[in-house]
Amino acid sequence: MLEERVLERAPLVLDRRARNRYFEDGFLTVPGYVGAAWLDRLRAVVAAKVEASRALSASDDQFDLAPDHCADKPNIRRLRKAVDQHPELWAFAQDPAVVDLVADVLGPDLRFHSSKLNFKWSDGGDAVQWHQDIQAWPHTSFSVLTFGVYLDDTSAEQGPLTALPGTHRGPLFDQFDDSGRWTGALSARDVATLPTDRAVDLCGPAGTVVLIDCRVVHGSAVNHSSRLRPLFLNVYSSADTLPLTPAPAPTTRTGVLVRGEEPRHVHMEPYPARLPPRWDQVGYRSIFAAQGAAQAVAMD
Template identity: 35%
Template sequence: MPTVLTDAQVADYERDGFLVIPDAISPEDIAELQAVTSEFVERSRTVTEHTEVFDLEPAHTPEKPLLRRVKTPEKWHPTYARMVRHPKILGALEDLWGTGIRYQTSKLNMKVAGYGSSLEWHQDWAFYPHTNEDLAVVGIMIDDIDEDNGAMMIVPGSHRGPIEDHSYDGIFTGGIDPTKAQADFSKAISVCGKAGSISIHHVRAIHGGPANRSGRDRRYFLLQYTAADAWPLMDKMDWNSWRANLLTGEETWTPRMEALPVRLPLPEPTHGGSIYENQRDLKSRYFEDAVS
């Protein structure tokens, strides 16, 4: 019996591969997230290259900070860390999966007003396939998000389709060549909502998004979760961290196996550090580059 989601919302997720839940995060929490995120933008003025905390836009300068991503923000500030265990997030995932929930990692993707970079079509599953597909990314909308300021776009139902090729010239690039894709990108839907809304998208759903050409920032805190019995096919595992990241349910030593399509993210990308860097090797693009 769902506790956070309605039966209709569960059905929508199973059909479309994504869901938006309005007003999931309180105005007080959103105000705190906005303030802390602004502090990180100010801190990014002190760096000129990517760091373990900051992923920078190509045109970033100390005078005009253009922060593209905060990496694993829950490591750097307790406000972000608190969101990892938000009861509405965990409750919604339990409604979808009916299992215990394990936390993976997070990132805070920024699309600065008038610049924020596009992100080419991709499937998260291409980066980290597991023994089963009960994996999802939860996005906390720190700002109002709409088509004007670079909302993420998802191809509905693509989570039930093939795993697209994310390579170019034999190298994993973290993006789909739109000239070779099987998906129909014309059917993509923008994932929009007011600040405080959360989105949930399936690990196999095809998604991407345009540059932000509006006068408003788009800050989107993305948290990755798995079912407790979903085990990675490739990642090296720190056992203590693995167990500590179990947020609800019981630990299991028996992975749940499903017959699923898998493409491994190999050979490794030429440019590492983030998906934005991975995608530098893509030769064909769907979205236009960021503007200054």
């Protein structure tokens, strides 16, 4: 849905200033939006998944594990396809308060796209390099966002999401290397063109929500603290904005309408959408795995 049309509607939960800020910056932090009852339920899922991961010595369809993961000292990078891994996670993704917030910036008809829970483990959890999301899953328009909720208090030392304001209005950068391999990250050459000194750390107490436009350049630093940084991330689009390619990690809920009505027309915004790899053929584990593999190739 066009931004102008969204702005004609009264917001459900955000005040108008906050909603305008989302459109100006390309992201918004909503401190403590998710309350204690949901946080308890989500943390119980996290605890159960950490226990379950102890039985594994290699990544699988559910868990993306760090190389040093072991039963005694689990180190999960990501719970993949999160809404398929526990009914509570799908219940949260459809909760009316969650969907209201998404509706405030994408409009009344909403579709679910994909889901993950990034752990960013304590004492060295991986950095995520600067990237834009839409290149991994191009859609017919830019009316797509990621809704992230921090399950614990998150400060600058834990490697919070970090975003560059206004970059959703700038170029879409190639996320392939010079040999045509997917890197999932901007090249150093492109990063040098960006005002990284204006980066904003998206921190907040447990329950803080971050909304990230699909084009905004963002990343996160290493977690140098002694605490995990669990962040549950779900992607939604306006219902009239459809994916052009198979999702990197499709869930059984991908494409489900979570609010409103099926549209009659598709919203198309012409833009140079370089096609990502055929994820349905080559597979996709996580941004950590993709960026790590690209770095290993670069160092060869």
